[in-house]
Amino acid sequence: MLYRFTSWLWAAVVLQLLTGLFHALSLFVSPQPANETEVQMITLMTSYKIDAGAGFHPTYSGLFTALSSCFTFLCLFAALINGLLIRKQIMPDVMRSVIGINLLIFGALFAVMAYFTFLPPIICTGLIFVSLATAYLLVPKVKLTA
Numbered sequence: 001m002l003y004r005f006t007s008w009l010w011a012a013v014v015l016q017l018l019t020g021l022f023h024a025l026s027l028f029v030s031p032q033p034a035n036e037t038e039v040q041m042i043t044l045m046t047s048y049k050i051d052a053g054a055g056f057h058p059t060y061s062g063l064f065t066a067l068s069s070c071f072t073f074l075c076l077f078a079a080l081i082n083g084l085l086i087r088k089q090i091m092p093d094v095m096r097s098v099i100g101i102n103l104l105i106f107g108a109l110f111a112v113m114a115y116f117t118f119l120p121p122i123i124c125t126g127l128i129f130v131s132l133a134t135a136y137l138l139v140p141k142v143k144l145t146a
Helices: 007-028 036-047 062-087 094-114 119-138
Strands: none
Touching: 007 062, 007 094, 007 119, 036 094, 062 094, 094 119
């Protein structure tokens, strides 16, 4: 069963959904400062408006929330697309291409997470990357004859 690419792709779908939902929870939790330095940092992040040009004056907190929500939406979008393609039983050559695109995006995402973030998102994106890589390697190579 684990030698079929669809099993590994379903694993990636489940991991993408769980990662997206797990990360969405962080959008509703306010950071609690532990000392005076953190109080000052959080105050600046939520109240200081930077001049980003063209009349755009966001706070760092607003930018952080926007970027953070993009990670959630990326995971949910990929999970829904991949799940749909599995359910529709798309031809293996198309699935290989779609999994390859997923692999490229989530590989880059894993590298960024490994460099800039902390353990939970590194583990989540790493597991997604490994399951996509395994699915990609197990997709049957179809040779079309003309």
